[in-house]
Each structure stands twice: as structure tokens, then as C-alpha cells.
Amino acid sequence: LVSEPLRVELHFEINMPILEAHGFFRNYCDIAPGMMRQACHQAITRLPLSRGDVLFSAGEVPPVPRMYFLYAGKLKYENPAHGSKTVHKGEWACEAVLWTQWMHYGLCRTKTECTLVVLEATNFQNIALQHQAQINYARIYGKAFVQHLNSLDEHQFTDLEDPEMDIEWMAWRAHPDKKNARRRSSNIRVTGFFKTVLRTTELRGSTRSRLTEGSSARDSLEKTPRSRDSMDFQGRRGSMTYGHESDGQNL
Secondary structure (H helix, E strand, C coil): CCCHHHHHHHHHHHHHHHHCCCHHHHHHHHHCHHHHHHHHHHCEEEEEECCCCEEECCCCCCCCCEEEEEEECCEEEEECCCEEEEECCCCEECHHHHCCCCCCCCEEEECCCEEEEEEEHHHHHHHHHCCHHHHHHHHHHHHHHHHHHHCCCHHHCCCECCHHHCHHHHHHHHCCCHHHCCCCCCCCCCCHHHHCCCCCCCCCCCCCCCCCECCHHHHHHCCCCCCCCCEECCCCCCECEECCCHHHCCC
16 A cells, blocks of 8 residues: 555656656746645646547647646647647647647647656646745746737647747746756747747737636636736637736846
């Protein structure tokens, strides 16, 4: 019989090395190790897939929002605007579900037999909200993530990592102790979107709609009132708004 605390540690040791490929989770583990232990224990599952299986399709709104990390095998992602891309071990998809209600913008299917590490967005949010002392890190990072989405036209959206977003820089910028923040490279560059003044833009397209706020977990993440420099992510369904954060004013 394995005790619950031991199971928590086992799941942390198994799952955290996979999440650490992503700068946000790598630094969140330093800031709130107890929270990330619970996330690795309660919010992560494994998903085995056969060759040719469809993971998600363009235009699909996931009924259960999930972020995916590829643990083994290869995926093929097809996006009308970005073309076709092979997803390799250590890469991820659908991070946006953590920060906003999301509709998939491409088709993702397996090229080989695959194993995915699945992060359940709602479970992760609820666990994060139980650790209020460190929640501001997620708020600042999530605010920057949604601001980047707002800077794009709809045809530029992707379910994969957007290299113009510079996630490593965003995670470092949100860290309360930047001197000790862990990052893949010591050369933090401000690229793409961050070379311009952060601004809110309305998504274009005939299917554009004004969106309502997400789940109660997401609502709690934005518990500060909105100000004139807060922003909306506007897509076909769902929204996440982040109010003005005192620690994130200069994002």
C-alpha cells in the first residue's frame, strides 16, 4: 500500500521533468513547489494514441480544456495559415486553454504511436487558486499571454507554441525573483510582440463576437477590478480578461 504523500512525490518526480520544458512551469515550481506537486498529482494524466488518431480539429471548442505535452512519438499539426508542422517529444500544444476559452485553429493527428502528458486546465486553475501567496506570478504571465493573442489577427493563431511570443522571457518577466529565475538561455531577448507597445486589438473576421468570461476558476484569477489598460482576448467563443496588476504594470 502506497501512502498518499508518497504518491504525490512519485507523480511529481515523474511529471515535473516533462513540464519543465516550459519556462512558466519551470519557474512556478521554484516559486510554489507545493502547488506544482499537487498539480502533478491531481491535474495530469497520460493519453496513449495510435497512429492516425485525431487529437483535435480546427474549429473545435474542447469540452474539457487540456494542454498537451508530447512524451513519446510524433504528431502532425496542420494549420491553413501556418502550413504543416511535425511536433516532437518535449513540445506542447494548446497552452491557451489555461488563460482563455479557446477554439482550435488547426488539425492535430498522430504520425506514429504517441503518449501525451495531459494537463487538465480546470484542475490546474483550481489548484493554483488554493495557493494565493504565489498566484500573482500566474496572473502576470497570463496577462502577457492574452495580450499577445490580442495583438494578432485571427489567421495568425496557432495551437502550438508561437515563437514570437518568447515564453522564456515572459516567464522570467513574471518571476518575483528575477535574479534566481531559471531559464534555458542567459540571453533574454525582447522579440516580436514585445518590441512594440503592448496594446489591445480586436480580432478581425466575419465570425467575430463579443465573448463572456470563463469558468469560476478563471473568474477568481482576475479578482482585481479592470482598468483602462486591461485587455480582452476576443475570439469566437469565450474570453479571459485580466485587470490591472500592480506588479505587472510594465509588462
